[in-house]
Amino acid sequence: MKKSVNEMKLTVLSCSANESFARASTAAFIAQLDPTIEELADIKTAVSEAVTNCIVHAYRQTIGYIYITVKIFDTNTVQIKIRDCGCGIENIEQAKEPLFTTGGEERAGLGFAVMESFMDKLRVNSQKGKGTTVVMEKTLSRRIKRNLSA
Ligand SMILES: Nc1ncnc2c1ncn2[C@@H]1O[C@H](COP(=O)(O)OP(=O)(O)O)[C@@H](O)[C@H]1O
Ligand SMILES: [Mg+2]
Incomplete structure (x- = not known):
């Protein structure tokens, strides 16, 4: 993909308070693209799940670090990368199947399914013991005017 026109990086510890912080920070950064309410809700939900x-x-x-990178391409495409150095996923295809969970009773096993349906593209890389x-x-419907000389 070509060079981003804007980019932000955020590193947070994996405590549960940082789930809403990561979601809100990503939403605040993406606001410059003037997303629709629905697009913004989709992106926030996908970030929450990841x-x-x-x-x-992971x-x-x-407790470990979560590395979040958000890039804006071409005035209306957003790329969000969420990386951890945790336990890794043994079988990615299986993990992505709706309802598959290793989290027991309180997990629905729908996180990847939600990310896949709310975003245009989802790619998962993982190495057991190293991280994910x-x-x-997601490409947004409105294309904002950007001053390219800025
Ligand atoms: N970052 C991660 N590190 C390790 N395992 C993960 C990670 N993300 C997902 N998984 C594995 O994939 C499974 C499916 O994830 P998901 O679809 O979000 O459902 P849920 O979180 O409800 O289990 C998880 O149960 C877990 O085994
Ligand atoms: Mg999940």
Whole structure:
């Protein structure tokens, strides 16, 4: 993909308070693209799911860093990368299946399904014992005018 026109990086610890912080910060950054209310809600939900997975699965019983990068491409496409250095996923295809969970009773197993349906693209890379990277993209309906010389 070509060079981003704007970018932000955020590193947070995997405590549960940072789930809403990551979601709100991403939404605030994306506001410059003038998303519709629905687009913004979709992106916030997808970020929540990905960050929650880092908190409850990747760093289960421990605390570690979550690395979030948000890039804006071409005035209306958003790419969000959420990376952890936690336990990793053994079988990504299985993990992405709706209702699959290793989280027991209180987890629905729908996080990846939500990310997949609310965003245009979802890519998951993972190595057991090393960590997981989730990359999501969404192209917004409104194209903002940007002063390219700025
Ligand atoms: N960042 C991650 N690190 C380790 N395992 C993960 C991560 N994200 C997801 N998983 C694995 O994929 C499964 C499915 O995730 P998801 O669809 O969000 O459902 P849920 O979180 O409800 O279990 C999880 O139960 C877990 O085993
Ligand atoms: Mg989940």
